[in-house]
Amino acid sequence: MRSLWAAVMLTGIYSFLGASWMLILDAPDVAFTEAAVGAGLSTVLMLSTLALTGTTMKKQATSTLLPLVVVSLTGLALIYGTADMPYFGDPTAPAHQHLMPEFMADTVPSIHEAAGHHAETGVGVDNVVTAVLASYRGYDTLGETVVILTAGIGVLLILGGEKRFSSFFADLSLRDVPSMRHRAILRVATKLLIPYILLFALYVQFHGDYGPGGGFQAGVIFAAALILYGLVFGLRATLKVAPPSVVETLVALGVLLYAGTGVATMLLGGNFLDYSVLEHPLLPGVLPHGQHLGILLVELGVGITVAAVMITIFFAFVGREHPR
Amino acid sequence: MNTVLGLYNYWIVIFLMMTGFYVVIAQGNLVKKVIGLNIFQISVFLLYITIGKVRGGTAPILPEDVTYSPDGLPIPPQGFDGWSNPLPSVLILTAIVVGVATTAVALALIVRIGEAYGTIEEDEILALDLEE
């Protein structure tokens, strides 16, 4: 296939199909994220890249024998390895017997209970995936947020270099990427849609305890709203709404909020990210306490950093000068 | 036959993985390599998710009116025999993030390479480098 544009589109479709398959396999959170990220964000980034590097490729002249051999060997090795695997859907597989029952019952004898603190057993959140993600394995999620941060810093380093930082973004506002302002239907439809998208992002952010959702998906949706605005109304308008210096500050703040919650729990006497010590209600009736407060704060941290980094990456790609 | 019925999900996923892997190592165009990486990674995610699926189970989200069985486990809603495993979902959520982070950095590098070399074909770049 010589058209890269078509290849990118097909990849997006593959990713979307993958997301649908994940939904059928009882993983709605993952399906949600894969659809937003794989089918949505990756495709946008690849298209931005193609806009800068060209959309077709030359005919392949390289030999395909060695890669075929390597790939076949790897594939056969994997298939050989499936011989001893538990059958598809087998409820007696080790993976379902060992840690899962306690996660579902949400009654893990936790360390603070042993230490004599007043403890609610478990996390007490309906979406068990969120409970595991944000509390039991919350530290991994901090790592994930740091990965996003690293990508943002990486893209800033790679694409932000040649010009001075302030003038790089100042140049952006001077150079008006052709907007679609004159297309009335797009303009009106976007203006109607964007508030709902933002509202949906907020809903997903805070509803992750009770249904599929959470900080990461919310951050991507939020960024998508801004990217849509940028595509239709032009970069200059978007820069007024989201000035790069503010966005860069938010990138840092999200991670600091997450890690800061952990530091707070340490100062209050628990281990890092042990939310059960966050017992004293800050605003009774408004904010929850304990595990719920911890999860709220860290998910917010994730959402902020994810949205900010996605917007920063978008600015970096779109603001790049077209090679003449 | 039982084996095929029991393992077909893994084989499908392995085939998809190898397709992605092949694209990465065989294609010379840098963007296509990134596409191959993406396909490879998505297939690995599917592998994890098929591991987590329990026959007759439902997504691990407790309904509001959940009741518990005597040994402390939640009773799945009407029509389902059990719950699917939440842990693979958690791992894959993180892995997806890592994947998109890598893709973003890779694409940023491709943009710079395109500017510096005037091409994003691996063999042309190699030729230009050897000339130097």
Next chain:
Amino acid sequence: MEQHLPILQIIVPLIAAPLCLLLRQRTLVLGFAICVCWATFAMAVMLLLRVAPANGGDPGFPMATVITYQLGGWMAPWGIEYRIDILSVFVLLIVSGIGATVLTYAPLSLSREIDRDQHYLFCAAYLLCLTGLLGIAITGDLFNLFVFLEISALSSYALISLGANQSRKALTAAFQYLVMGTIGATFILIGIGLMYQMTGTLNMTDMAARLDTFGGTRTVLVTFAFLTVGISLKMALFPLHLWLPGAYAYAPSVATAFLAATATKVSVYILLRFIFTLFKPQFAFEMLNFDLGLMALAILGIFAASTIAIFQTNIKRMLAYSSVAQIGYMVLGISFATVTGLTAGIVHLLNHALIKGGLFLAMGCIALRLGSVELEDMRGIGRRMPMTMFAWVLGGLGLVGVPVTAGFISKWYLISAALEKGWWPVAALVLLSSLLALVYVWRVVETAYFDSPADPQLDVAEAPLAMLIPVYVLIGASLFFGLSTSLSANVARYAAEMLLGVTS
């Protein structure tokens, strides 16, 4: 606060990175980052004091202890657990020590090689890479290891690409590293998935215990294969080393020094964990005869890489190939699967880190003054930059393995291990490869001291003191550990004994 030391070790650099983003002012950020790195090193030393056996470890005294820390307050294996044993703390010390020394050296080198406006981003990426590497060494959870592996990898790709100011090859090198590194990471992810499927857990000690009961042999075999190939890609084990020469040669001097001295060492650490902690040495070495395969690859790598190094004109590239060879030595030590062999491999983690770190820092000094790292341009430099070249010579002698240098200690243990097993040919090969190292080191020494300068008009001064001191800290340390092995080799031996399950 003392009980939180394990997490503070990681959290301090982790929080410092976004703070660098906020602070933005170059001098402020550099000073802040350097302080953070030294604080991180201090914490690693404190951890060593708590983990290492009492009284220098004479037999009869308590063995090294293991510190654990439950993150989130949840008990493992439901939660993530940090598990620090003597091997972990050894690696923590290496990484944090190198990280601090190299960043102290950095400011002048960075000004020469990278835009001043990007320095605050460089510091953030550097701290993130440090966080990632430390996080790998300290965790007891396999998926947590993967996440931090990717943190260190992503930040390295960005750090390497910064060399594009000097040469556009830095971009292709970074991209190739990205592709190969991501393939490796995805293989590891597949391996983790299969491990989880077989054992139902992600905690490494729990996994090791459950593997016997639940692992089907064919799946275990394939899992082991994927994990090993994946980590070999990251470790640059021959023949999967193709990304390394380009990445080290074209990255900025500071990035090369840091990565060359730490990243591959941490990958070797991961290999050690896979083989000895997860799968138990009996599986790899007795059931699979993996040791012979590993040894063959190691020896091939040593010779191929050392030979290619001899023909390089870009000295950073030459040192990169030398690194591939040195990793071969580490893996050779591991393949012996005896206490002496493992001691050799583990002690070489430290020794090579110090030697290569010092050598690349010296190259950074040369790059600062000459603007080039080509052998041609280095003619006669020995007389005009005597201190820098003297340090280089000492490092080069370490690569060869001359007595008094740290390199000698590693080679001594390697040869002893070979002789212990009665494998005379292997011992001879190790000596032969040292001759190869002598050749490529001598090339540089000859050109630097005995050739007349390429451009006598060019006014070349000695490197600034601020950069020379870190060079001598590392080279000096390598000499120190070449003379006094109580700290390095003894710690390595404890680690080796622990890994092999030997109790004294």
